[in-house]
Amino acid sequence: MADTSSDAKSEKREGRFVKAPETLAAGVFLLVLAEIGFWGSIGIAAGTLAKMGAGMFPRVVSLLIGALGVFLVVQSFTVRGPALERWLGRGVVFVLGAAVVFGLTIRGFSLGSLVVPPLGLAVAGPLAVIIASLADRETRWLEIILYAAFLNVLCFVVFKQLLRLPIPIAPWLLGY
Amino acid sequence: MDLYDNLALGFATVWKIIWLPWPAMGIAIPLPANLLLCFVGCLVGTLVGVLPGVGPIATIAMLLPVTYGLDPIGALIMLAGIYYGAQYGGSTTAILVNIPGEATAVVTVLDGHQMAKQGRAGVALGIAAIGSFIAGTFATLVIASLAVPLTRMALLFGPADYFALMVLGLMFAVVLARGSIPKAIGMILVGVLLSTVGSDLETGEERLTFGWTEISDGLDFAIIAMGIFGFAEIVKNLENPETRNVVQAAIGRLLPNGRDMRQSAWPIARGTMIGSFLGLLPGNGAVLGPFASYTLEKKIAADPTRFGTGAIEGVAGPESANNAGAQTAFIPLLTLGIPPNAVMALMVGAMTIHGIVPGPQIITKQPNLFWGMIASMWIGNLMLLIINLPLIGLWVKLLKVPYRLMFPAIVLFCCIGIYSINNSSLDVLMVAAFGLFGYTLLKFGFEPAPMLLGFVLGRLMEEKLRQSLVISRGSFMTFLECGGTLPFCTKPRLILLILAVLLVIIAALPSIRRKRETVFE
Numbered sequence: 001m002a003d004t005s006s007d008a009k010s011e012k013r014e015g016r017f018v019k020a021p022e023t024l025a026a027g028v029f030l031l032v033l034a035e036i037g038f039w040g041s042i043g044i045a046a047g048t049l050a051k052m053g054a055g056m057f058p059r060v061v062s063l064l065i066g067a068l069g070v071f072l073v074v075q076s077f078t079v080r081g082p083a084l085e086r087w088l089g090r091g092v093v094f095v096l097g098a099a100v101v102f103g104l105t106i107r108g109f110s111l112g113s114l115v116v117p118p119l120g121l122a123v124a125g126p127l128a129v130i131i132a133s134l135a136d137r138e139t140r141w142l143e144i145i146l147y148a149a150f151l152n153v154l155c156f157v158v159f160k161q162l163l164r165l166p167i168p169i170a171p172w173l174l175g176y
Numbered sequence: 177m178d179l180y181d182n183l184a185l186g187f188a189t190v191w192k193i194i195w196l197p198w199p200a201m202g203i204a205i206p207l208p209a210n211l212l213l214c215f216v217g218c219l220v221g222t223l224v225g226v227l228p229g230v231g232p233i234a235t236i237a238m239l240l241p242v243t244y245g246l247d248p249i250g251a252l253i254m255l256a257g258i259y260y261g262a263q264y265g266g267s268t269t270a271i272l273v274n275i276p277g278e279a280t281a282v283v284t285v286l287d288g289h290q291m292a293k294q295g296r297a298g299v300a301l302g303i304a305a306i307g308s309f310i311a312g313t314f315a316t317l318v319i320a321s322l323a324v325p326l327t328r329m330a331l332l333f334g335p336a337d338y339f340a341l342m343v344l345g346l347m348f349a350v351v352l353a354r355g356s357i358p359k360a361i362g363m364i365l366v367g368v369l370l371s372t373v374g375s376d377l378e379t380g381e382e383r384l385t386f387g388w389t390e391i392s393d394g395l396d397f398a399i400i401a402m403g404i405f406g407f408a409e410i411v412k413n414l415e416n417p418e419t420r421n422v423v424q425a426a427i428g429r430l431l432p433n434g435r436d437m438r439q440s441a442w443p444i445a446r447g448t449m450i451g452s453f454l455g456l457l458p459g460n461g462a463v464l465g466p467f468a469s470y471t472l473e474k475k476i477a478a479d480p481t482r483f484g485t486g487a488i489e490g491v492a493g494p495e496s497a498n499n500a501g502a503q504t505a506f507i508p509l510l511t512l513g514i515p516p517n518a519v520m521a522l523m524v525g526a527m528t529i530h531g532i533v534p535g536p537q538i539i540t541k542q543p544n545l546f547w548g549m550i551a552s553m554w555i556g557n558l559m560l561l562i563i564n565l566p567l568i569g570l571w572v573k574l575l576k577v578p579y580r581l582m583f584p585a586i587v588l589f590c591c592i593g594i595y596s597i598n599n600s601s602l603d604v605l606m607v608a609a610f611g612l613f614g615y616t617l618l619k620f621g622f623e624p625a626p627m628l629l630g631f632v633l634g635r636l637m638e639e640k641l642r643q644s645l646v647i648s649r650g651s652f653m654t655f656l657e658c659g660g661t662l663p664f665c666t667k668p669r670l671i672l673l674i675l676a677v678l679l680v681i682i683a684a685l686p687s688i689r690r691k692r693e694t695v696f697e
Contacts, residue, residue, distance in 0.1 A: 023356075026620040030362050037369045040384035044376075050650030054376035057638045058383055061369045068362040075358070085619050091411035092615060095587060096608040099407065102591040103604030125588055132587040135414055136580045144584070151585055155592060163242050165596045 020081025027072030030065050037062030091135045098132035107168060121160075122170035125152045179320055182543070186551030189249060189544045190214065210250045214552045217254035218559050221261020225277050226269050226571045229413045229579060230586055232262040232278075234406040236522045237398040238593030240529070248530035249545050253552040255526055259519050260312065260502045260553065264560045267304040267495050268571050271297055273422050279463050280498035283470040287483060287490030294486050298428040301568060303440050303488055304495040305561050306432070311448040311496035312557030315503035318452050319510070319550050323539060326511035330536035333512075333668070335643035336654050340672035342633050342640070345514060347676040349459025349626045351683040360626050363617070367630025368637065370395055377639060390602055397521055399594060399603055400631060403610025404617075404624045405518070406590040410583050411615050422575050430565050432488070440492035443473050447496035455501030456508065458516035459629055462501035466494030503553055509534055510546060514633065518625065521632040 018024055037058055047053025075081075105127060108118035129148040133139045159165045169176060194209040224235045236255055243251035266278030271288035284304065291300040333341070346364050353360040373384045374394030385391050432440065450472065451465035473493045474483045483490050506523075508516045513535030515521040527534050532542065539546045594607050617624050648654035655673060659666035 022621045026359060026362075026622060029616065029620055030366070033366055033369070037384065040386055041372075044381050044383060048650060049645050049652075050648075052642045052645060054379045054381040054383055057641070058369060058372040061365055061372070065362060065365045065369060068358050068365065071358055072362070082621065087615075087619060088411055088415045091414040092612065095407060095411050095414070095583070096611045098584075098587050099591055099604055099608040099611065102588075103595075103601045103608070106591075106595060106604070107601045109601070121592070125592075128588050128591055129584040132584040133580070135411070136583070138578075138580045143581075147581060147584070151588055155588065159592055159596070164245070165241060165592075166599060167592060167596055 018076055020076040020079060021084045023072050023079075023081045024076035025084055027069045027074075027076060030069030030072060034062045034066030034069055037065065090137075094135035095132050098128040101131055102128040118168055118171045120168040120170040120172070120174075121155065122152065122173070125155060178324070182324075182547050183320060183551060185544060186547030186549075187555075189548030190253070190552045190555055194247075209247070210253055210548065210552065211555070213246070213250040213254040214257050214556050215559055215563075217257020218261040218264075218556050219563060220254075221258040221263075222265035222268075222560065222564060222567075222571075223574070224258070225262035225265020225267075225281075226574060227265075227582065228269055228273075228275050228277050229409065229582065231405055231409070232259050233401050233518050233522065234409070234586070234590060235262075236519060236526075237402045237406070238589055240398055240522065240526060241593060241596035243526055244529060248527070248532060249548050251526055251530065252523065252545070252549055253556075255523060256506070256549060256553060257556045260499060260556060261560055263499045263502045264305065264308055264564055265571070266498075267308075267491075268301060268564070268568065269575060271300045271304070271491070272572060273575055278498075280466055280502070281495075283466045283494045284491055286470070287485070287487050290484065290486035291488065291491065292427075295426060295428050296486065297426075298430040299432050299436055299488070300491050301427070302430040302565065303432050303436060303492050305564050307440065307444040307447065307492045307496035308499035309557050309561045310444055311451060311500035312503060312560075313554060314448045315452050315455070315500040316550060316554040316557070318504055319507055319553070320547075322507055323511055323546070323550070326507065327536040327539045330512045335640040335647065336657070337667060337669045337672070339637060339640040339644055340655060340669040340676070341512070342514060342637050344672045344676040344679070345458035345508075345516065346626075346630065346633065347679045348457045349629045351679055352457065352459045352464055353623045353626050355621055355623055357680070357683060359622050363622050363624065363627040364630035367627035367632075368634035370400070370627075371631045371634025372638065377635070378642070394635075395606075395631075396597065396603065397525055397628075397631065398597055399606050400610050401518055401522065401628060402590055402594055403607045403612075404614030404628070406586065407607060407611030408614030408618060408624075410586060411611070412618055413579065414583070417579075422572060427568060430568075436488055439488050443469070443489040443493035444496045446472060447493035448500045451497030451500030452504045454497070455504035456516070458508070458514075459626060462498065462505050462517065465497035465501040469493040469497040499557075506549075506553075510538060510549070511536060513538075514636070516629075518628045518632075521628065524632070 041055045041058040044055030045053035046056040046059065102124045105116060105119045105124040106121065108116045126148040129151055130144055133144045156169060159167060160169060190210050191208055192210060193206045195204040196207050196209060220235065221232065224230045224232060236258055243255065262278055263280055266276060266281035267284050267288065269275060269277030270281040270284040271292050274285055274289040276282045276285055288300045291297065350357060350360040350364060373391055375382050375392050382392055447469040450469050454465040454468060455462050470490055470493060473489045474480050477483065477489065505516055505520060508514045509520045509523060515524050524534050532538065591604055594603050595601060597603060614624055644654055655669055657667055658670045665671055
């Protein structure tokens with residue numbers, strides 16, 4: 001199914017202006033990175049070739065990245081190439097979201113009036129496992145909750161007891 | 177003989193008995209700690225090799241904090257074991273499940289799984305292990321014999337020569353990367369740009385930090401690697417739900433018979449040579465070895481149609497090549513201090529944690545570290561041969577764990593690992609950001625490996641470039657100096673740069689370009 005529809009799309013695209021959408025996106029992406037790089041080193045002295053300042057190298061590299069970006073953009077209008085791949089939004093949101101939630105809850109944070117206390121691995125761990133598991137449609141609730149509990153005990157034994165990493169477990173309950 | 181003395185020192189280091197205090201009992205017990213760590217490394221390596229979707233890069237990044245408390249020699253021996261152990265494990269999955277456990281086992285799938293379907297899984301696993309062991313032994317000898325001359329050569333290198341060498345290395349990474357050459361060069365430069373983030377080495381000025389003091393020490397390589405090879409990979413894996421059909425046929429006997437051995441002997445020898453050579457090259461070198469070996473075996477076979485239907489040569493050659501390559505990849509790191517790929521860059525991280533500066537001085541200043549690591553590789557290969565074959569049953573059971581249970585566990589381990597590197601929750605958030613960045617790269621058809629290499633070499637390149645220009649008072653002519661008449665230069669810089677240019681020209685030739693595209697299919 002998916003294959004035939006993308007075939008149809010690529011046929012339709014033949015007469016279009018942009019011949020390689022993926023290459024165009026790649027070129028624009030490089031241009032954006034070049035812009036950030038140039039902007040981030042703009043106020044720093046470049047010095048001379050004999051005594052290069054801190055700003056010269058990043059600026060030259062940014063210019064080269066920009067040049068490649070332009071090259072890819074031009075290429076996307078002249079040489080036929082692949083279409084853009086679909087993004088797995090569900091995967092991005094939940095897998096990366098799991099890391100974000102872990103990072104925010106493990107030692108807590110405060111942002112204005114929103115304050116999260118340090119919750120430790122006992123809370124952050126299962127949260128990360130459950131949120132990540134939502135990325136897959138096949139996830140079963142009971143299974144994943146039991147599994148999260150099991151993993152957490154395993155991590156406690158391996159990382160805390162055996163390897164003695166200084167990771168907080170449950171500061172609100174145990175004090176460490 | 178020098179080599180003999182050096183290797184003897186290495187073996188003595190690995191076998192060294194260390195009295196480990198045992199606080200609970202109030203006593204100290206004697207243990208061959210380095211040997212045990214070598215075993216642990218090989219076991220973990222095999223495990224991540226077997227499991228598709230977890231690679232050595234993410235694992236080593238995850239385990240970096242664990243090595244803080246260890247003795248540096250033991251830590252490096254263990255991390256090295258993970259890397260070459262993964263090459264062994266990757267073949268098990270390729271043969272039994274028809275999906276590669278590691279990128280280096282992609283071609284093993286072709287004939288290995290066919291052999292398994294014919295009830296010869298045991299023989300395929302056996303020949304893969306034997307081939308890997310032979311290759312590992314050979315590669316250990318290559319490292320041991322190349323180390324001293326290369327180190328001596330490295331001491332003659334000036335800053336401009338180092339710069340030229342790194343340019344050549346990056347060009348190799350470009351040519352060996354999948355996809356279009358401009359994109360690969362773009363990736364390298366993005367990596368170099370990322371390496372400039374943080375305060376400048378000479379002047380201390382903040383660059384590209386946008387006033388954010390948390391990153392003024394620069395970006396952490398482990399975080400970038402974990403974001404891209406841990407998180408972005410997971411999302412990518414979730415896109416194509418794999419079907420795992422662990423082979424149902426009996427595994428059968430493990431030891432190949434005389435005919436199998438005769439058929440495999442030359443492919444193992446050729447695979448070992450190809451793998452050892454390609455492993456030296458930066459970037460995708462170690463991944464390319466098995467491809468090259470498979471292509472060669474198919475080309476010179478009396479009956480090429482056998483390939484793809486369970487030819488034992490198609491397992492023996494590539495499996496030897498990937499193992500040899502995984503080991504010779506240590507040579508540029510140990511002798512020149514230049515990491516040729518992401519795993520070696522993490523080894524640099526592990527060394528820096530313990531205050532060891534990688535480079536030609538290691539061999540003279542810390543000979544027991546240097547030779548201990550080399551000796552541990554041979555011992556590790558022997559261990560892998562022994563632990564792998566009897567444990568096949570355990571690996572098969574592990575392979576039956578579905579991905580829907582595996583990936584949340586990987587996410588959790590990655591989070592704990594990254595948090596523990598600096599005890600920083602901000603690092604975990606940055607991993608998520610680099611995960612998104614890496615996924616974007618994959619979606620736009622970029623290959624992230626050259627970027628990581630660019631990041632790793634970027635700082636050193638800038639430093640060497642600035643030093644060379646200070647010496648030459650701002651003249652780029654210094655890179656064209658030869659110190660003799662052209663083919664007989666006393667300064668290698670010009671020759672290295674000419675090679676770099678030639679490499680790109682050759683890769684851009686239309687006929688080579690087509691071949692390059694077919695190799696990476």
